[in-house]
Every structure is written in structure tokens, then in C-alpha cells.
Amino acid sequence: MLLELSSVSRRFGGLLAVADLSMTVEPGTIHGLIGPNGAGKSTVFNLITGVIPLTAGEILFKRARISGLRPSEICRRGVARTFQATALFREYTVLQNVLIGAHLLAAPGLAPALFRSRSYRERERQARGRGRALLESLGLGAVASQVAGQLPHRDQKALALAMALATGAELVILDEPLAGLTAQERAETTGVLRRLREQGTTVLLVEHDMKAVMGVCDTVTVLDHGVRIAGGTPREIQTNPAVIEAYLGVEEPGA
Amino acid sequence: MEPSKAEALSPTVGIAVIALAAGALPLVTRDSYYLDVATTILMNLTLTMSFRLQVSTGQINMAHISFMGIGAYASALLVTRLGWSFWATLWIGALVAALLAVPIGSVALRVSGPYYFLITFAFSEVVRLFFNNFFEGLFGGPSGLVGIPKPGRLLGLTFDGKLALYWLMAVLCVIVVVTLVRLDYSRFGLTAGAIRQADLVVETLGVNVFRFKLTTFVLGSFVAGLAGVFFAHYRQVLHSSDFGLEPMVLLVVFTVIGGTGSVWGPVVGTILMTIASELLRELHHYEILVFGAVLILTMLFAPEGLVALPGAARRLLRRLRGRAAEPAGVGLAP
Numbered sequence A: 001m002l003l004e005l006s007s008v009s010r011r012f013g014g015l016l017a018v019a020d021l022s023m024t025v026e027p028g029t030i031h032g033l034i035g036p037n038g039a040g041k042s043t044v045f046n047l048i049t050g051v052i053p054l055t056a057g058e059i060l061f062k063r064a065r066i067s068g069l070r071p072s073e074i075c076r077r078g079v080a081r082t083f084q085a086t087a088l089f090r091e092y093t094v095l096q097n098v099l100i101g102a103h104l105l106a107a108p109g110l111a112p113a114l115f116r117s118r119s120y121r122e123r124e125r126q127a128r129g130r131g132r133a134l135l136e137s138l139g140l141g142a143v144a145s146q147v148a149g150q151l152p153h154r155d156q157k158a159l160a161l162a163m164a165l166a167t168g169a170e171l172v173i174l175d176e177p178l179a180g181l182t183a184q185e186r187a188e189t190t191g192v193l194r195r196l197r198e199q200g201t202t203v204l205l206v207e208h209d210m211k212a213v214m215g216v217c218d219t220v221t222v223l224d225h226g227v228r229i230a231g232g233t234p235r236e237i238q239t240n241p242a243v244i245e246a247y248l249g250v251e252e253p254g255a
Numbered sequence B: 001m002e003p004s005k006a007e008a009l010s011p012t013v014g015i016a017v018i019a020l021a022a023g024a025l026p027l028v029t030r031d032s033y034y035l036d037v038a039t040t041i042l043m044n045l046t047l048t049m050s051f052r053l054q055v056s057t058g059q060i061n062m063a064h065i066s067f068m069g070i071g072a073y074a075s076a077l078l079v080t081r082l083g084w085s086f087w088a089t090l091w092i093g094a095l096v097a098a099l100l101a102v103p104i105g106s107v108a109l110r111v112s113g114p115y116y117f118l119i120t121f122a123f124s125e126v127v128r129l130f131f132n133n134f135f136e137g138l139f140g141g142p143s144g145l146v147g148i149p150k151p152g153r154l155l156g157l158t159f160d161g162k163l164a165l166y167w168l169m170a171v172l173c174v175i176v177v178v179t180l181v182r183l184d185y186s187r188f189g190l191t192a193g194a195i196r197q198a199d200l201v202v203e204t205l206g207v208n209v210f211r212f213k214l215t216t217f218v219l220g221s222f223v224a225g226l227a228g229v230f231f232a233h234y235r236q237v238l239h240s241s242d243f244g245l246e247p248m249v250l251l252v253v254f255t256v257i258g259g260t261g262s263v264w265g266p267v268v269g270t271i272l273m274t275i276a277s278e279l280l281r282e283l284h285h286y287e288i289l290v291f292g293a294v295l296i297l298t299m300l301f302a303p304e305g306l307v308a309l310p311g312a313a314r315r316l317l318r319r320l321r322g323r324a325a326e327p328a329g330v331g332l333a334p
Helices: A041-048 A071-077 A094-105 A110-115 A118-137 A153-166 A183-198 A210-216 A234-238 A241-248 B011-028 B032-055 B064-082 B086-108 B114-133 B162-184 B187-197 B199-204 B209-235 B245-258 B265-279 B281-301 B306-325
Strands: A003-012 A015-025 A030-034 A056-061 A079-081 A171-175 A202-206 A219-224 A227-232
Touching (some): A041 A202, A110 B162, A153 A183, B011 B162, B265 B281
16 A cells, blocks of 8 residues: 555544544555535645654555654655645746655755856756646646636646645645536546546545546545545445445435 | 846846946046945845845845844954954855844744744844944944944955045955856746745745745845944944844835846835935935835835836836727727
């Protein structure tokens, strides 16, 4: 397995947002994390990427513990993410946004930037080439030099994905990649996700659009009130009584 | 060529203009008053540019002036008490400021926004009161540290006159300008601006934001310390109030009026405001009222600083011209 959460809990004051959650993500799959509002899905993402610390449990990536590390270190190990409210560098151009993501390619430290060593220039050139190729593949090639804050919603979503991919991550964690998109744009995005899977990138996503999740995901984990109530293939999930109860509620007998 | 500044001034041209202007000034005048003003401009420029380096990551370090003071006192004491050479303490003083910036920055950069502003402000008051009230035999207490010698001879050159000191400051300033401009036009500057816009996103993209901010804090403090050493041996007298709130506020005003969004902002702001400060000299302490008013007006009408005005004017002009060409006013893409 690529990612493993074992008995992960997170408490906010009196609220147990995530309770004793264990789940695994297999490499080369698209894994969906679903659940009603307030189920703790975004909290799980924040825990995996180190944005907030765990209260208990541990998270392993490629069998090495990543819980407790800084978000930047977790990214360096190969886990990148997008945010629910699309987070971009709004004043920068599209290409500059991707270049921040591609910085792992760049020479670290002050001295190379100051003296413009040959290796610095070479690595910057590579980063830019890779950034451009990435933008092309996500349909952003034409807007590469536009300011990110002025892009339409669909392009901002795609750019956020491009930034995460630019880090070279093996696992990308997407918080509602389809939210606010038209039916056609959703189809395009799910196409992109399938292509990523073919290229060997593992995807973990939170999404509300049940139809899209069931269509694109290989495995699904269902959360409710911070507790994992089901897991399995989309087909298994759709017929699981606990899931149906969480989403639709169950009529009291005789009511 | 760098991706970060598509529209802005080329770094080489900007550096060349500053270096040429600094080099040409003694050809125009050797009047001691004008040389003094020019030296002050260059000294202020090293301070505002290093301050802006930190602002570029979104941190307003209200203790920047304190690191100038630490460099100044360190060098003054090493030269007067231990008889060390200015040419060694010039770098040692700056290094002392940078070394002290490591623990101070490590604590202060745990917080951000208004909390960072307050914690650095508190630190600057601690430093000022320390120089004022402690070890009076060493720092000179309220009456100041006096009798600091001018820089000694170097390679057969003497540094007694205003002109020689001007040249020294000009060389130091150009080194600082070249360093900070090159950094700003590199991936380093790109990352700094990204941190200002959305630091959590930068962190999740693999950049250790804390370490990055600390690097800018330490580097900025080194440059402030360097300016402080020069200041000590140029003025030959140090008072704790030289590194208090008032000069710090001026430093902020100079930088913000020029514009913090561009590396050239502090250049514009410092030159204009140092000259303005000289013209307003008769107002004494009321000058800060005038600067306060100018700051408010800038924030209202040119929030990105004076350096952003030509670009804004160009955009306005283009829009007006575009409207003239297309009387229908249909918003066609260019």
C-alpha cells in the first residue's frame, strides 16, 4: 500500500472530528473519500498533509511515518494536495504558479540564485520546460502568461492540480476537484484523473458529486461523524445499508 | 529573462543606473552638505532594501532598526575598547547582527501578521532600553557612546574626508543592491512573493516556509548590521534613540511610499523621502507628522507605492486609447 492511516484521531476541543480512522490507499488507484457534510473529510486531508497535527494514531507513506512532519517535508516525500477553496498565487502568472510547485527541481539555497551558476540556470530551464508541458497537458497552455487571479473557475481548478503535480508527487490529494464545474468540465476533469492513474500517479479525492465518484474511483471510503462506516468498491458502497442510512436516513419502523 | 518580473525593469539596467548615479554624484558636487545627504541616502537605501526583503515574504519586522544598532554598537565597542580595525569590524559587526537574528527570528517567526509586528516591536524596545540603561560604562547610557573613530587606512587610502566616506558607502550600497536585486529576480524572490500571497500553499508545495522566512530575516539583519557599522563610524556618536521607534517608523514610511511590491520601490521611496526629510529639517520632530500624512495619502491613492504609478498610468492610458479606437466600447480581447 502507498498510504496507510492507522487509528488516526483528531480532536477539536470537545469535538472528535476524526475518530480512530484506519484506511489504506493502494498505489495506482483513484480513491474516493466521501461522506455527508461535517463528516471530517477535509480534516483527514489536513492530517495527511501535516497542515494540522494528529491527536492520536499514525500515518505511513511508503511504509515510512509522515505524521508529525512539516507539510513541506511531507510534500518532499511525495504527497501533494489542492485546497477546497482554490488556493493560488493570484498575482502571479499561471506559469509562475506552476514554477513554485516545481521548485523541488530547482537548486536549493541562496548562493545558486545569487551567482546564477550554470546548474542553477539549467535546472530553472528544466523546471520551466516541465511546467509548460504540464500546463499543455491540462489545457492551460494558452493562458500560461495570464495572471492566475483573473482565470475562469475551471482554469483555476486545473491550475491548482497542475501545481500539485509539478512537485512530482506520487500521491495527489484533491479536495473537491469537481465542485462548481459544469457537466462537460466535470467529464474533462475525470478524464484527466484517469490519465493520471494510467501514468502511475495515485489520486485521493474528496467529492460530493456521488455519480462522478462512483464513476471514476476504484475504491471508496465513507466517513460519517469522523468514523469510517464503510469501504470498498463503488458497487459495494452503493448497496451498503450503513451508507444509505448515513446519506438518506432510515425510516423508523412503523413511523 | 526571469519569469518573476515580466513587465518590470531589467535588473541589470536598474543596477547600472544606481551604480552610475552613485559614481557620478562626486563629479557634480563635492559640497560637504550634499555629500552628506547623498551618503545618508545610500545608507538609508541599504536599510530600506533589506527591510523590504523581509516585507516581500509578508513580514513587517519592526526590529529591523535594532539590528542596525547591534551592528553599530558591536563595531564601535570592538574598535574603541579592543582596538580592532574598522575593516574587520565592518563585517564582524554585521555578522553579530546576523547571528543574533537567528534566535530572535526563530522565536518571532513562530507567529505572523499583527502578532509578529508586536513581538518585533517589543524586541526593538528591549534593545533600545538595553543600550540606554544597562552597562552605562560600555554603551554610554543616555548621553551616548562617543569618540568612535573614523575608518582607518586601507590600501594606502584614508577615510577622513566626506568624499572618501561617500565612496565607501557607495561601494557597500552597490554590493547590497546587486545582491538583493539578483535575489529578487531569482526563484528566491518568486518564492518570497508566493509566501506573501498564500504561505500555507507554498508550504504544502514543499517549501519550508519557516526556514525561508528565517533566511530572509538573518540576511536582512546582516545588511542592517552593515549599515549600522558604517553609521557608527560615520557619525562617530551613537545614541540609543538612533535605533528607536522614530527612525524605524521612517524606515517603514520610506519603504512603503516607494512600494513594497517591487525591489525598486525602496529605491524610489528612499531617494525622494531622504531629500524631503532634508527640506523639512526645520520642522524638527513635526516632520514625522508630514510623513504620516504622506503615508496615509499614499495608502489611499497609490497603495502599491510610487513605483507602481507609471504602470498604472500606462494601463489607464491604454484603456483610454482603446476606448477611443473602439467607440462601441465592446470588450473585445486584444
